[in-house]
Amino acid sequence: MNPRSLTLLAIAVFLVATGTPAASPAPVKLWRLDCGAIQEDDLNLFSDTYAYLGKSKQLTAACYLIKHGETYMLWDTGLSIEALGKPLQGAGATGESLSKSLPDQLQTLGVDPKQIAIIGISHYHYDHTGQAALFPQARLLMGKGDIDALRTPGSARAKPLTHWLNGAGKLEEVTGDKDVFGDRSVVMLDLPGHTPGHHGLLVKLAKQGYVLLSGDVAHFEENYATNGVPIFNSDRAQSLASLDRFKNLAKNLRATVVIQHEQADIGKLPAFPAGAE
Numbered sequence: 001m002n003p004r005s006l007t008l009l010a011i012a013v014f015l016v017a018t019g020t021p022a023a024s025p026a027p028v029k030l031w032r033l034d035c036g037a038i039q040e041d042d043l044n045l046f047s048d049t050y051a052y053l054g055k056s057k058q059l060t061a062a063c064y065l066i067k068h069g070e071t072y073m074l075w076d077t078g079l080s081i082e083a084l085g086k087p088l089q090g091a092g093a094t095g096e097s098l099s100k101s102l103p104d105q106l107q108t109l110g111v112d113p114k115q116i117a118i119i120g121i122s123h124y125h126y127d128h129t130g131q132a133a134l135f136p137q138a139r140l141l142m143g144k145g146d147i148d149a150l151r152t153p154g155s156a157r158a159k160p161l162t163h164w165l166n167g168a169g170k171l172e173e174v175t176g177d178k179d180v181f182g183d184r185s186v187v188m189l190d191l192p193g194h195t196p197g198h199h200g201l202l203v204k205l206a207k208q209g210y211v212l213l214s215g216d217v218a219h220f221e222e223n224y225a226t227n228g229v230p231i232f233n234s235d236r237a238q239s240l241a242s243l244d245r246f247k248n249l250a251k252n253l254r255a256t257v258v259i260q261h262e263q264a265d266i267g268k269l270p271a272f273p274a275g276a277e
């Protein structure tokens with residue numbers, strides 16, 4: 001054995017003997033939080049090919065709490081607390097109802113709202129930004145395409161996020177994918193088309209495996225299955241490309257697909273206050 005090989009052997013023996021451990025990944029836990037109910041009286045708004053003429057549907061609004069090590073992150077912030085206790089249908093209904101605020105649900109889990117360090121928001125629609133302002137200390141992660149649109153003078157959608165848009169809150173404008181914790185356990189996925197900066201979220205759990213949170217890449221199961229494109233999406237071609245990417249990710253990772261507005265998908269994660277690991 002030549003001297004160089006001996007040196008390498010010695011290093012190898014040393015490493016085995018000292019057993020330098022690989023850094024173990026931070027544990028990740030995921031909870032679904034209820035962020036409201038939405039009555040869609042004209043479901044055809046969700047199809048630019050007139051697939052739902054004369055149909056209506058009740059959608060759910062979901063938010064998610066992620067615990068990575070000791071750090072808490074919220075994904076989407078649901079309907080505004082102005083919808084608390086409102087009837088969903090009938091007299092006085094606005095088509096939106098919220099039964100419990102995010103801070104109330106966090107307290108059930110023993111989490112102080114001040115502990116939320118990060119908010120990721122899939123896109124700028126009101127049913128995803130509604131309660132963000134209740135967490136002013138959090139760093140906001142959101143697609144740059146959406147932030148640019150919100151900065152357009154007179155944008156009515158900007159109001160729930162004013163704190164971050166005016167520079168008071170910490171804001172990170174996301175381009176492409178964003179590996180939130182740097183270990184690939186929680187990744188914001190670039191899925192434009194519904195809005196210019198729309199993102200979904202990939203969460204890797206030790207027991208359940210990969211979970212894909214849809215954002216609004218689709219709003220309900222039938223529309224997802226048939227690649228339906230809502231008439232109010234910002235870009236049809238991007239919408240289809242994003243659906244294609246999302247479905248291939250789901251297949252390759254054998255992921256649990258959760259369409260955030262689909263009532264039937266609520267049961268794919270443990271019922272609150274239980275969480276997935």
Ligand SMILES: [Zn+2]
Pocket residue numbers: 123125194216
């Ligand atoms: Zn939307």
